[in-house]
Amino acid sequence: MMEVKQQTFKRRTMLYIPGNNPAMLQQGSVYGADGVLLDLEDAVALNQKDSARILVSHMLRYISYEGCEVTVRVNHIDTPFGLDDLKQIVPLQPDAIRLPKVETLDEISRIIRLIEEIEDEHQMPHDQMKVHVMIETALGVQNVYDIARYSPRIDAISIGGQDLAADMQLVKANDGVGIDYARKQIVMAAKACKIDVFDTVYVDVENEEGLRDEAEYIKKLGFTGKAIINPRQIEIVNEVFTPTEIEIRKAAKIVKAFERNKAEGIGVFAVDGKMVDAPVVKRALRVLEMADIDVETL
């Protein structure tokens, strides 16, 4: 059974930033997103791929992203840019590297091997930089669990809804119905591997209510965060994924009761008439962690 990952960053929101836009790159951390994704892939035109790679490399060296998790999305290994991206970005060891359009176990093993070879060349360990996989095709959805559990350094899966809808030849619709099964399958794989899972972008930037509704829905499905394409979306999604005051009070009550009962050697007890055992306590601790509440201060 895989161990529960220790989180150092919250992952409610990940702001996508085109890797060839210096103004946006240098301001990426100020908007309150938990993470930034410096993109060398779909946000960058073909004739800008090299300059994006150079710019992002400089940014990683010189800009402090202050408390944000920094992820770089490289181009797929089978494109003319993918290998150069890995060779330049892996030695800079961002917090994570995101691999787009992963479809098969063979593919992920090939890419991770390459990453490790580059790390070996630079005498770097294999467990520092995390790997995120993006599932953006029907085949990827079918293979997601095998892909996700391939390596302990894979600590998040993300769904690429736009590409998936295209791959499935779905008629354009905003209600998410076509990709709903894929969402659920990907979440299940992530939960089985005990890793995080990001939902896809919400493209209608003007529609704040629609964004909130979608964020509420995917939270219920089990997603742990969402991709963000405009800073205006961050506050809404952060709010959805942040525990409410009621949730926090309830969690604090559970944890305090747990500590009390633990001291008396009691493992299962009741709070407000409901049974509390280890998994409930674990969930409560997670709520407090998401709310930035130090359990010691309770």
Place this chain on the structure above:
Amino acid sequence: MKNILQINIPEELDGIGKLEPFQGAFAKLKKGWMEEKTVPPPNKAKLPHSNKMCATLKEAIVKTKPYDGMTISFHHHLRGGDNLLVESIKILAELGIKDITLASSSLTSAHDPILPYLKDGTITQVYSSGIRGELGKAIAEGVLPKPCVIHSHGGRVRSVHTGRIKIDLAILAASASDIEGNATGSHGPSAFGSMGYAAIDSWYSKQVIVVTDNIVDYPCVPQSVTQNYIDFVVNVDSIGDPSKIAGGTTRITKAPMDLQIARLAAKVIEHSGELKEGFSFQVGAGGASLAVAKYIRKIMKQRTIKGSFILGGVTSYGVDMLNEGLFRSIFDVQSFDAAVSSSLMDNPYHIEIPAGLYANPFNCGCMTNKLDIVVLGALEIDTDFNVNVITGSEGYVRGASGGHSDTASGANLTVVVCPSFRGRIPIVKDKVHTIVTPGESIDVLVTERGICVNPNRPDLKNNLEERGIQVKDITDLAREVESITGKAKSIEVTDRVVGVVEYRDGSIIDVIHQVKM
């Protein structure tokens, strides 16, 4: 001699006279009166049933008997759509008039076409609240033989009262006027709202021409300027470009950075202790400053707070807040869009005020004295919280003093909102290029990278920190910015002073040196 901010000020300057060094925002006000004597308004006379109408602007100007060395004034309520100022200067130049002092309440890039007249001796001095575009560049490069004088809106009124600015001819655009010169900006095809900056010109100028594209039946109502001050009236085809005078409605910015800063500023205001029942409020006309109003509006509704008045500088956003009952009244010295003009016409609690009531410190209490919260922008701010809103990163004049120092001195809470750097140019830095508003008037700076409270407001710092808002030392923020942008080269200037920045009390807070070319 040095002023209190340690800026070297010449004792006197050709073209201006003796200069007084700035000694603090309230140094002169504490006396309760102004040492400088005021001058009387002109004594005019007209025979009964005189005809003031002139067929053309040129005819009216000729009738005023213009002469070399005269001072001419305009208001800037037509904003980017003004062509009256340029037309008037062209006419004066054609008449061979030289050595004119131009004392428009402000200048924008719409006035760029008068640059040749700054070069050829037609105009030899400029008094203004703001100068932009090609004019600002040329003035910084030393095109004028006499230094320009930058003043605040309130300070301009003081200057006219004391005769520092002696207006010979005021040419005032109005969107509606009757044949006697009772005029307004609140209705008509070129409506622009309040004529707040024109009032002092109409009262004190030796001669006043009202120019309109909309003659209405006598009497024109309402009346921003009244017939007893008006010498001549001209009906022209158009006073300017209506689309650039007043847009439809002012929209809140969608720029993520501005919204982020505005959101943080609203949080600061909410927890400052100043956001309470009956508070008064002023924000800028756009960008992060106006966006703060969006968040404050939400908080006011959530906490059912009703404010006393909105002041300024008014946009349709302010009008919406008035109509929603969030504020009791608006005091309007300048209107920024078409929706504001109709509110001025229709709502008795939307009140037009002259610039002297708005911000002249030398009276029994201008409106800025009563202001609770103001949100202002900045081109630069230094680690002593001094603000530059007049010169840009190359040393050119490209902004306006406006109501910045006026409102900052009066408000209980002055919030400056700006990014910590723009592009690769630091905004928060050790020393600004030109000081317009002294740091003592600024309470808090809100940037995307940190909130900095003036050390002279420990109460505010406590309030914010108690409510979980992290406050950063401004010096640390300046260092952080420098670590991103690198240290900028100083702007190269000569010893020649091409402009003085007058504080609202008439003292000199800074000077503008000629940019080396």
